[in-house]
Amino acid sequence: MPKRKLAIIGNGMAGAKLLEDLLRHNATRRYHIDVFGDEPTPAYNRVLLGRVLAGDAPDTIGFEPSTAAHGNDVVFHRGVRIDRIDIPKRLLQASDGTMHPYDLTVLATGSKSFIPKIKGAHQSDDKITPGVFAYRTLDDCLLIRSSARPGGNVVILGGGLLGLEAAKIFSDIGMHVTVVHLSSHLMNTQLDHAAAGALMQRIQSMGIFVRCGRTITEIHTDTRTHVNAVTLDDGSYLPAEMVVLACGIRPQIDTAVASGIAVNRAVLVNDTLATQIPGIYAVGECAEHDGKVYGIVAPIFEQTAVLAGVLSGENPTARYKGSRPYTRLKVAGVDVAAMGLLEPELAEDEVIQIAEPRKQSYRKIIVRRDRVIGAMFVGDTTGAAACVQAFDTGTPLPPNRLELFCDPAAGAGVSVDREVCNCKHVALSVIQNAIRNGAATVDAVSACTGAGTGCGSCKSELSRLVSTVRPALVSAVA
Numbered sequence: 001m002p003k004r005k006l007a008i009i010g011n012g013m014a015g016a017k018l019l020e021d022l023l024r025h026n027a028t029r030r031y032h033i034d035v036f037g038d039e040p041t042p043a044y045n046r047v048l049l050g051r052v053l054a055g056d057a058p059d060t061i062g063f064e065p066s067t068a069a070h071g072n073d074v075v076f077h078r079g080v081r082i083d084r085i086d087i088p089k090r091l092l093q094a095s096d097g098t099m100h101p102y103d104l105t106v107l108a109t110g111s112k113s114f115i116p117k118i119k120g121a122h123q124s125d126d127k128i129t130p131g132v133f134a135y136r137t138l139d140d141c142l143l144i145r146s147s148a149r150p151g152g153n154v155v156i157l158g159g160g161l162l163g164l165e166a167a168k169i170f171s172d173i174g175m176h177v178t179v180v181h182l183s184s185h186l187m188n189t190q191l192d193h194a195a196a197g198a199l200m201q202r203i204q205s206m207g208i209f210v211r212c213g214r215t216i217t218e219i220h221t222d223t224r225t226h227v228n229a230v231t232l233d234d235g236s237y238l239p240a241e242m243v244v245l246a247c248g249i250r251p252q253i254d255t256a257v258a259s260g261i262a263v264n265r266a267v268l269v270n271d272t273l274a275t276q277i278p279g280i281y282a283v284g285e286c287a288e289h290d291g292k293v294y295g296i297v298a299p300i301f302e303q304t305a306v307l308a309g310v311l312s313g314e315n316p317t318a319r320y321k322g323s324r325p326y327t328r329l330k331v332a333g334v335d336v337a338a339m340g341l342l343e344p345e346l347a348e349d350e351v352i353q354i355a356e357p358r359k360q361s362y363r364k365i366i367v368r369r370d371r372v373i374g375a376m377f378v379g380d381t382t383g384a385a386a387c388v389q390a391f392d393t394g395t396p397l398p399p400n401r402l403e404l405f406c407d408p409a410a411g412a413g414v415s416v417d418r419e420v421c422n423c424k425h426v427a428l429s430v431i432q433n434a435i436r437n438g439a440a441t442v443d444a445v446s447a448c449t450g451a452g453t454g455c456g457s458c459k460s461e462l463s464r465l466v467s468t469v470r471p472a473l474v475s476a477v478a
């Protein structure tokens with residue numbers, strides 16, 4: 001039987017992970033796979049862009065699976081944007097004028113940075129002012145890096161995960177950094193006021209200035225060519241030659257819309273990740289499942305696993321039932337984990353909180369009918385991993401809730417063999433075995449188990465395991 005043509009539009013994290021999952025299922029037995037990406041480079045791990053911002057080489061964050069074993073059955077079309085899908089003719093129309101036939105297509109077009117309409121932010125309708133930067137792509141990072149210099153002044157709009165990550169990197173370069181955040185507290189979609197207060201203390205102790213409850217009303221430029229200051233909505237004037245926008249993302253749905261595929265906030269998909277158009281699927285940040293659009297990688301990897309199972313025929317009854325996402329902030333020196341509700345909703349909901357202001361630490365768990373329905377950890381993340389597992393699996397908690405903060409595994413009543421790397425689904429026992437078998441560093445553990453190669457937020461835990469399991473091993477041998 002001739003092979004069918006499977007097209008993946010978007011060579012980002014969802015596209016590359018889907019390809020990896022398909023190849024693991026030997027999908028090239030059935031398909032010739034074309035991957036179209038409008039970025040000119042091979043796929044990279046977007047989560048690790050901060051490393052490139054901090055000076056690492058772009059090739060250190062590669063994310064493309066090896067296709068060497070699959071001959072000509074996988075073809076990458078780099079720097080090629082698909083503008084429209086001609087559904088009746090089953091043709092993909094690329095922006096370079098070429099047309100590509102397909103039998104099945106997966107939209108994995110991700111998101112783009114939200115660029116707010118601030119006075120002075122745009123040079124023209126589609127061009128932002130030099131000195132104003134988005135923080136989404138490898139090109140953005142290389143551009144930002146070429147402008148950043150010790151002693152320079154940078155204002156970051158957005159005090160969420162991305163904005164704070166960038167702030168720490170600029171601060172480490174020796175820049176004067178101000179984070180301007182519209183909400184009354186940092187990371188307001190993941191943290192309550194008290195947790196954000198502990199985070200704020202830690203961020204400020206790194207030398208970073210934070211202005212909450214404020215926004216930028218104007219970006220001032222020299223002779224209209226380069227940024228030299230911003231004005232905030234309280235009238236304050238901050239000299240700045242760089243403004244980094246980290247104030248949200250929007251799903252890239254232009255191709256779907258131009259092709260007549262149903263969208264709401266993003267492309268609408270069912271439990272098999274299929275759109276309403278037969279033969280067209282969507283995964284990642286461009287997909288909306290059951291009213292939810294996810295903006296972190298763990299749920300996206302769950303989607304690609306289901307779609308690869310269905311399309312390869314290896315697991316045709318696999319269904320995506322939604323994810324229960326959690327966030328870990330990976331800024332060096334600040335451990336933050338958050339999941340589920342921020343506040344109790346029902347009178348019966350229990351709240352267990354431990355605030356340790358002198359340690360700039362705050363931990364809170366919200367419980368309903370013995371199950372974790374929300375939690376946040378700032379500073380001290382002891383118990384966070386077990387809490388994630390209890391949250392994820394709906395495991396009932398022990399009567400003494402405080403155990404959860406003390407004994408990460410046993411306290412939650414969850415199995416000791418919990419998942420440490422939620423992106424690559426690597427269990428504690430696998431990591432312990434790798435260390436026992438000689439993996440003496442975090443990199444060595446990552447190389448042999450895959451743990452830490454997704455979002456990288458479990459690396460501090462890997463480091464803790466390397467430093468506890470190995471010495472225990474050495475002393476046992478001695």
Ligand SMILES: Cc1cc2nc3c(=O)[nH]c(=O)nc-3n(C[C@H](O)[C@H](O)[C@H](O)COP(=O)(O)OP(=O)(O)OC[C@H]3O[C@@H](n4cnc5c(N)ncnc54)[C@H](O)[C@@H]3O)c2cc1C
Binds near residue numbers: 011255328
């Ligand atoms: C700096 C940064 C830090 C992050 N940190 C974390 C973190 O710590 N933890 C976490 O879980 N998540 C994090 N994220 C979010 C994570 O990177 C995204 O959730 C993930 O990349 C989404 O994958 P995606 O494939 O859906 O979209 P993307 O990775 O954006 O990939 C989409 C790709 O499709 C291409 N494309 C779009 N339209 C077309 C078209 N018409 N034709 C061809 N190509 C097209 C785009 O150019 C892009 O290359 C971070 C993101 C950033 C920017």
